Amino acid sequence: MIGDNQLHKLxxxxxxxxxxxxxxxxxxxGCQMNARDSEKLRGVLDDAGFKLTDNEKADFVIYNTCTVRENANTRVYGRLGQLKNYKKKNPHMxxxxxxxxxxxxGAAQIIRKKLPFVxxxxGTFNLYEFPALMKEVLGKKLAGQEEPVIDVWEKESSGEADSLPSKRTYAFKAGVNIMYGCNNFCSYCIVPYVRGRERSRNKQDILNEINRLTQDGVREVMLLGQNVNSYGKTLDEKVSFAELLESIAVECDLNRIRFMTSHPKDLSDELIDVMSRYDSICNHLHLPVQSGSNKILQRMNRHYTREAYFELVEKLRGAIPDISLTTDIMVGFPGESREDIEDTIDLIRQVGFDNAFTFIYSKRTGTPAASMPDQIDPQTASGWFDQVLEAVHETAAARCARFTGTDQAVLVExxxxxxxxxxTGRTQHNLLVHFEGPADLIGTCVPVEITESKGFYLIGRRV
Ligand code: SF4
Incomplete structure (x- = not known):
């Protein structure tokens, strides 16, 4: 609760x-970071006295946008345009x-010019000011003023939205930001430009937030950051992600701890060791590889090779034999050739991923990759994509089948x-399980016998 009387009054x-x-x-x-920000926006709105709904024809509608793909902006402008007539008839909206x-x-200027009814x-850098911005916009509505409130900062500040109230999607699991921004500048990615440079949250603040969540009934947390493995580097008192994770495992009463996203170049032996020693740290790691070709990894500015990735997988499986590994794979990066795709398919088969989010490269203005020569034509990229996907399906189905006939603890969602x-619930390994049961099990962890594997998900029976 922010208990803002002025906001309640307005x-x-x-x-x-x-x-x-x-x-x-x-x-x-967009991504989990945006989903987490939206929980905070909902938290402020709820706290102020608004009734939350999923209906876009509401009195206060917020589009929390993503810009990872170029066409995402076009989609948002299109959807805003669709609300124009509705807003004309409901000017209070x-x-x-x-x-x-x-x-x-230029994005704010485009909205101002082309969508003046917004x-x-x-932006992302002043999200923490949302209560103050709400007051300003409500004040204008009440005064009958039509001038929009536009407040976009060019740089990150020392303020973050951690203290805003949250309206969580689930009562029993929650995302917790441990850091913001990214310093890596992968050549296809816009994140460092729109989310700023890496900033880590103070360790004790994170522990306090998780302890408050567990007192509130949360059993599982997902620690969030663009590159959690480099957590702590910007703090005065240096603390590594492995140290943070160990403190959470020891000090917080949680059944499950997850984290994402991990950059392979920063995955330390210390982290693998901590993961292997605590049951509450899930046997699942999302480790985006992006490509199996050293030439493409270099053009992507990823700072690791396929050999280094194999080495990490070996270390992980040596320390945690049953770990599930998932990844991201990008197909059709500028300069990619048939041989590079074969390297990627070979890497998928050698690693044996439990799942992979596979994307066709999408040119993003403002990133170095957008102006690289040898952009791949969409038809070629689409053909390669199908072949990569086939390899992912094969390995995922083989990995998923290992659970048939076993009993798994399922957190019912x-x-x-x-x-x-x-x-429907999830195993430690982050696999979805469907089984028959009463709704009052939602939010609890129950043993389920896995009777069938469906490739990417499982069917089970309550034990
Ligand atoms: S690690 Fe690379 S892909 Fe991930 S957010 Fe940072 S720049 Fe983007």
């Missing part, structure tokens, strides 16, 4: 003006746009949307 006045308790909808595009897209040079524009009376 919300009450707004409710009086429109004749009902105002509703609010936050639409999230407050429409806000925030997130990574707004940090791109009331509030702010939800009802199964496609099968009445069935539930």
């Amino acid at each position: 919300t009450d006045l707004f409710a009086g003006m429109i004749g009902h308790r105002p509703t609010a909808c936050v639409v999230t595009f 407050i429409l806000a746009v925030c997130g990574c897209m707004i940090q791109e040079p 009331d509030l524009v702010f 939800d009802r199964n949307r496609h099968r009445g009376g069935w539930l």
Whole structure:
């Protein structure tokens, strides 16, 4: 609770003006970092007295945008355009746009010029100011002023949104930011430009937040950062990610600890050792490889080779034999050849990933890769993509099958949307399991016998 009386008062006045308790909808595009930011936006709105909804025809609508792919911006502009007529008939509606897209040079000006009905524009660097920005925009609505509130900062500041209230998606699991930004400058990625340079949160603040979450019933946390393995480097008192993880495992009453994303170049022996020593640290690691070709890895500015990646996998499997490994793979990077794709397919088969998010490279203006020669034509990239996907399916199916006939602890997440009376949960290894059971199991960890493997997910029976 931020307990902001002025914000509550303004919300009450707004409710009086429109004749009902105002509703609010936050639409999230993109990654887990954005999803976490949206929980904070929802938390502030809820705390202020808004009724949260998934309906975009709400009284306060926020688009929390992503800019990883060029066409993501076009999609957001298109969806905003669709709300134009609705807003004309409902002029009290407050429409806000925030997130990574707004940090791109010129994005706020485009919105101002082409979408003048947007009331509030702010970026990732001043998310923590959302309560103050809400006050400003509500004040303008109440005064009948149409001038939008536009507040976009060019650089990160010392303020972060950690102290904002959160409206979590699940009661029993939560994401916790441990750091912001990225220093790596992979040649295809816009993140360092729109999320700023790496900033780590103080270790004790992270522990305090997790302890508050566990008191609130949370059993699983996902530690979030663009590159969690370099956690602590920007702190005055140096602390490594392995040390942070060990402290969480020892000091916090959690059943499961997950983290993402790990950059292979920063995965330390110390971290592998900590992962192997604590049952609460999940037997799953998402380790994006991106390509199996040294030539392409170098062009991507990834700072590791396929040989170094193999070495890491060997160390991980040596220390944690049953670990599940998932990855990201990009296909169609500028300059990529048939041989490079074969190297990638070979790496997939040799490692035997449990799953992989496979993407076709998408040119991102503002990144070095966008101006590299030898861009790959979409048809060629699409053909390669299918072959890479086939290799991923093969290894994932083989890996998934190892669970058939075993008993697995499943943290039940939800009802199964496609099968009445069935539930859906996840194993330690982050695999989805569907099984029959009553809804009151949601949020608990139950033993399930795995009866069938479906390649990327499992079917089971309650033990
Ligand atoms: S590690 Fe590379 S891909 Fe990941 S956020 Fe940083 S620059 Fe982007």
